[in-house]
Amino acid sequence: MSDDTIGLDFFEDQLMSVLARQVLAMNPGEKLPSEREQAQELGVSRTALRDRLGRLESMGVLERRTGAGTFVRGLRPETVSESILLGLVASKMSLASLRSVRCALERQAAYEAAQKVDHIAVAHMAVALDRMDASDDSDELHEADVAFHRALFAASGSRALIFFADVLHGVLAPHQKLSLADDRERLRVVHRDIAEAVSAHDPAMAMKAIDEHFLWLDQLILRSEAPERTVEVPA
Numbered sequence: 001m002s003d004d005t006i007g008l009d010f011f012e013d014q015l016m017s018v019l020a021r022q023v024l025a026m027n028p029g030e031k032l033p034s035e036r037e038q039a040q041e042l043g044v045s046r047t048a049l050r051d052r053l054g055r056l057e058s059m060g061v062l063e064r065r066t067g068a069g070t071f072v073r074g075l076r077p078e079t080v081s082e083s084i085l086l087g088l089v090a091s092k093m094s095l096a097s098l099r100s101v102r103c104a105l106e107r108q109a110a111y112e113a114a115q116k117v118d119h120i121a122v123a124h125m126a127v128a129l130d131r132m133d134a135s136d137d138s139d140e141l142h143e144a145d146v147a148f149h150r151a152l153f154a155a156s157g158s159r160a161l162i163f164f165a166d167v168l169h170g171v172l173a174p175h176q177k178l179s180l181a182d183d184r185e186r187l188r189v190v191h192r193d194i195a196e197a198v199s200a201h202d203p204a205m206a207m208k209a210i211d212e213h214f215l216w217l218d219q220l221i222l223r224s225e226a227p228e229r230t231v232e233v234p235a
């Protein structure tokens, strides 16, 4: 671990810090000791313990099964996505504003990837490009697109960028069903430009290529008629 890795003491609540450390050291599927045992061991009241377990459960880290006990689920990007989605619905954020956050993350990932050049991750980007070249089917192009961007984030080597990209993907993916087959030539060009800039160790060019990608995506969204919407709960 590097020196600036976030420790679990960042929770202001000391009991939360202790519990979070304990829970994150366990594997998904593992069972927590009973509330009585745990409260005794930690020297806290069962009410205080139950309150913190409830908070960890609402974060999706724990799962309480009636009659069976409390189990570790692990912290997964998709559960964070669900929490963010609730926040988005409540604050009526627009999809366009979320896409601009995605663009910012991708630009930073491209910048860091071009500085590093992780050959394995770059090879994965090349595989995704080959998949784009090999198919005219919209679903397959979409999968290749997702694989390409995952590889780009992997190439950045930044765990934080990868984590937030996964969170945002969980939020945006259900709202981004574009027909990529209609514009497959441009799709191939914008992605190839990103990969080439990363391989050429050119961070500025890589960021510019990302901007081109999102300009293209914005045009595609405009053309697909989709009027600007806020995130809504499906009827």
Ligand SMILES: [Zn+2]
Pocket (backbone or CB within 6 Å): 145, 148, 149, 191, 213
């Ligand atoms: Zn793309």
